[in-house]
Amino acid sequence: MxxxxxxxxxxxxxxxxxxxxxxxxxxxxxxxxxxxxxxxxxxxxxxxxxxxxxxxxxxxxxxxxxxxxxxxxxxxxxYGPAGVADTTSGGGNAGGDDEDDDDLDLFGSDEEEESEEAKRIKEERLAAYNAKKSKKPTLIAKSSILLDVKPWDDETDMVEMEKNVRTIQMDGLLWGQSKLVPVGYGIKKLQIGCVIEDDKVGTDTLEELITAFEDYVQSVDIAAFNKV
Structure with a gap:
């Protein structure tokens, strides 16, 4: 890795x-x-x-x-993904090991010349494998996110800030609970949770939509990110 x-x-x-x-x-x-x-x-x-x-x-x-x-x-x-060489320390396997189930060699090494029987067996196994995969239920990948929405100063109307944030409505987005968290000098940040469908809502898009309320929002940070 x-x-x-x-x-x-x-x-x-x-x-x-x-x-x-x-x-x-x-x-x-x-x-x-x-x-x-x-x-x-x-x-x-x-x-x-x-x-x-x-x-x-x-x-x-x-x-x-x-x-x-x-x-x-x-x-x-x-640290990091598997299969990437650590060129900075000379360690790791430059080729990497591909552990993706979809890329498993189901049939072993191919010989240069295969018999008709071997080809038939390979095709049957491949068909069985594809049939098994097609029967797997489609799972909807979701993530639970906790956002820190920071105001410009202690005079920012935090109630209006939250109202503006919750006006963001998207397919695959569900807003959750929120609270105000002191950060110092009388300033509080809005900490608000949401659940998103990963294929429909991107965190970058969500951050851009929130920071668009520039009269209230200075910046947005992801405080926690969990797969559901």
Missing amino acids: GFGDLKSPAGLKVLNDFLADKSYIEGYVPSQADVAVFDALSGAPSADLCHALRWFNHIKSYQKEKGSLPGVKKALGQ
Whole structure:
């Protein structure tokens, strides 16, 4: 596993893809895993790597207290998706191991010349495998998200802010409970939960719609992200 060289465009793309459905490198809170990967970057990812940039800015806000974040920092190659070589430390398998069930070799190695019987058996097994897959029920992937919506100052009308946020209605979006959380100097942030259908609602789209209420909203952070 690993991200590869996080100072290269290829490594940053792997990081961006990895964070497409995650808020953190490991688990659901900032940890030493995030610190290890953050420290390996040479700077902020470019704007087109939206998931990596969102994560970078979020972890950057913890820099003063990064030593107190939970977990034990491991070697960089211990984090990230499976099958990516850790070129920064020389470890890992450059070819990687593909563990996707859909890519399993169901029939072993092919010989250069197969008999008609071998071909028939292969076709029967492939047909049986496809039939079995087609019978699996289609699951609707959902995620539970907790958002921190931050106002401009202590004079922002938080009631109106929440009303505006809840006016966002989309197929696959269900708003949940909310509360105001003090952040200091008399300022409170709106912490609001929602459940989304992953195929219908993207976190980036949701953040853009909320920050569009620019008279009330300064920024939006994902405080927690869990698969349902």
